[in-house]
Amino acid sequence: MASRLPAFALFPLASWRDQLLADEWATLLDAWVALINSHLSLSDADFISVSAKDESLSTFLISFTRETAQNGVGILGTSSSAKRLLRDCYQLITKLLQSSSPPSSLAQWDFLSDVSTVYGKKKTSILLDVLSESSRSYLETSLAGLKKFLVKNLDAGLSGGDLNGIQSRLEQVNNLIHASPFVAEYFLAGSDFIDGLISCYKITNPPLRRSLISTLYVCLIGLADSQKIGPLTDHLYSLKAAADTHKTGPLNVNDSLVAELVTSTPLLQQLQRKLDVSTSTRTTSVISSLAAFKKPTSSTLFPAKPKRLIRRKIDKGKGLVSFDQAAENQEIHVHRLSSISQVQDLFPELGSGFISKLLDEYHDSTEDVIAHLLDDSLPPHLSSLDRSEDLAPVKPPIRRHSSLVPRPTPPHLSPILPPTDNDDDLALLTGNLHLGKKPGNADALLRDKSTAPAKAAILSALAAFDSDDDERDDTYDAADVGGTVDTSLGDEILPDGAEALLYRSYQAEPALFSRDSKSRSGPDRLKLKQETGMTDEQIEGWAVMLQRDANLQKRLQRRYGEWTGEQTQLERTGWVAGDEDTDGDGSGPSRGGFRGGRGRGGGNKGRGGRSGGRGGGQQGDSGPQDDAARRRKEANKGSRANHNRRDQRAKKMARGGFAG
Known part of the structure; x- marks a missing residue:
């Protein structure tokens, strides 16, 4: 009977699952569950001879864990058959890896990493503890190949190293390292792996840096879980030595693997x-010495997840309800709901009822609850509970009398705020806010220089101010328009140090930022992409915005340009006589020239001939007296008519001339 068991069908990919109807999917789940139970019900001898040698069984388990690890267990659905399939697959994997002749394809690091992603740290640790000798031998062989690949490419770095392969493998194996202290000890055996992480961190892009930090963190925590004090202390000392060497080198002090490790984790x-x-x-002292490498600002590789806004219906208490002591005892105060929402932000799969029991166990300490959930170190009476349990709703009956019973004020809980780039502003908002009238008077506040801004900050602000900026049209500047200007390419989204590399590359070779296939495939563009971690579209878009924004060009010139602080020429901004026409018409630099074919001389007050114009083309304005006379003439123009011109016209008409 055992030899006639049918073969397993592969677990379908997402493109195939989308084409299946609900009834067809339910039939598939029931068929898989029935077939797995048939294998589990076999005797030990039949199980080794049939199940362990069934290649379709191993192929199904590999495809099942791969799809659920990548897309989540939600792809199975919420039916009872889906839950049974998830549970029975774990039992079948455990039984296969415990056997004396397990399938070699199931004892590989990539499969076990997918298992740890699907089933979590606790169940995977139990599975890895009961591996047979054959399974452990297969696992060590696969880990040896993985470690050899990682060390070789980490040391090579940009000079021929497969950076994408390093990142994908580290992200996959991190779950296995987190679940198994044995795997963590294997990777940290010797110093070649840690040396490769440190050397590759200096020259790689931000996404790979996050993977390097995560891998080193779970490896060190794995040594601490297994209480390997000696090797752990040796590795911590090697990290401290690497940080000291980086600190004395030419690179940025904060741009170090150790500094990012102790700051972001x-x-x-x-x-x-x-x-x-x-x-x-010795161990205590090296831990204290590593704390000195913490960066003053928050991490840029691990940005904080914004707090999710949960809309809840607020009961305003306007209905008629009766006084029920049991309902009063079950009432959840605002501070308990806030604590539950904080835990659910990190663990959305947990129910509110389960989190409420954890808060009761740890005396409303949200930090302790989160720490025990991360370490999977809950007591047995809590770990065996249903984690999806929600709070039972209280049905309020009709209230017959008032329930205005005095109650104590809920304890104040400091909110868990996400770290910001400006820690000083956060400290100002959370710690230096004073309610009520401060002691002292205005004179005492003015004499107190502790809160006064630093002189260097004032000089820096004055240096950044451009007094001649009003000579240009600033209608569409971001400072004047405000929120209507697209600032999507601002400094805050660029990776750390990318702005300086982009600007200096643009100053050296603007053609590097051209939008053509030749520039994109060139070695200089590839090197710039690896150093900044940006795509071709982002690099070219940054150059376009730089060409359009004059203020951004000035700011980057002041920040990264070659200006030494010396000013060799100071242009005057005041008005000086002779620069422009004093009449204000802007027709020429001097009054001594001709205007409309006739000049007006300042030195000769008489009228010259027709060929010389007025004043015979003599010298122009000669001094303050002519200016005063001109001002008096302009002021009295409207007070009298030009009788001279009227008399000349009358004489012309008397001689027989014609009008016009």
């Missing part, structure tokens, strides 16, 4: 909590 706090109280003084 809770490594030091987890090590102090996981290690025994009998830890040697």
Whole structure:
């Protein structure tokens, strides 16, 4: 009977699953569950001879874990058959890896990484602890090949290293390292792996840097979980030595793997909590010395996830309800709902009822609840509960009398705010806010120089101010228009150090930013993409916005240009006589020239001949007296008529001339 078991069908890809109807999918789930139960019901001898040698069974398990790891267990649905399939697959994998002759394809690091992603740290740790000798031998062989590949390409870096392959493999194996201290010890055996991580971090892009930091963090935590104090201390000292060497080098002090590791991850706090109280003084001192490398600002590789806004219907209490002591005891205050929402932001799959029981266990401490959930170290009476349990709704009956019972004020919980780039502003909002009248008077506040801005900050602001900026049209500047200007290519979205590389490359070779296939495939463009972590479209778009924005060009010139701070020429901004026409018509630089064929001389007050114009073409304005006379003439123009012109016309008409 056992030899006549049908073969397994592969778990379908997303493109095939979308074409299946609901009834067809339910039939597939039931068929897989029935077939898995048939294999599990076999005797040990039949299981080894039939199930362990069934290639279709191994292929199905590999495809099943690969799809669920990439897309989540939600692709199975919410039916009972889906839950049974997930549970039975775990039992079948465990039984196969415990057997004396397990399939070699199931004892590989990539398959076990997918298993850890689907089933979590706790179940995967149990599975890895019961591996047979054959399964463990297959696993060590696959890990040896993976470590060899990683060390070789990490050392090569940009000089022939497969950076994309490094990133994809590290992101996949991190779940296995997190679930198994044995795998963490294997990777940290010797110093070649950590040396490769440190050397590759200096020259790689931000996405790969995040993977390097995550891998080193889970490896060190794995040593702490297995209480390997000696190797852990040696690795911490090697990290400190690498950080000291980087600090004395030409590169930025904060652009170091160790600085990012202790700033963006809770490594030091987890090590102090996981290690025994009998830890040697050597380990304690190196942990304290690593704390000195924390960066003053928050991490740029691991931006904080914005807090999700949860809309809840607020009960205003306007209905008629009766006083029920049991309902009053079950009432959830605002501070408990806030704590539940904070935990659900990190663990959205947990129900509110389960989180409420965790808060009762740890005395409303959200930090302790999150720490125990991350470490999967809940007590047995809590870990066995249903994690999707929600709070039971309270049905309020009719209230017969008032329930205005005095209640204590809920305790104030400091909100968990996401880290910002401007920690000083955050401290100002959260710590230096004073309510009420401050002691002292205005004179005392003016004499207190502790809160006064630094002189360097004032000089820096004055240096950035351009006094001649009003000579141009600033109608569409971002400072004047405000939110209507598209600032999507601002400094805040560029990777760390990318702006300086882009600007200096643009100053050296503007053709590097051209939108053509030759520029995109050139070695200089490829090197710029690897150094900045940006795509071709982002690099070319940055250059276009730089050409359109004069203010951005000035700002980048001041920030990254070659200006030494010396000003060799100072242009005057005041008006000086002789620069332009004093009549204000802008017709010429001097009054001494001709205007309309006739000049007006300042030195000769008489009238010259027709050929010389007025004043005979003599010198122009000679001094303040002519200016004063001119002003008096212009002021009195409207007070008298030009009788001379009228008399000349009368004489012309008397001689027999014609009008016009």
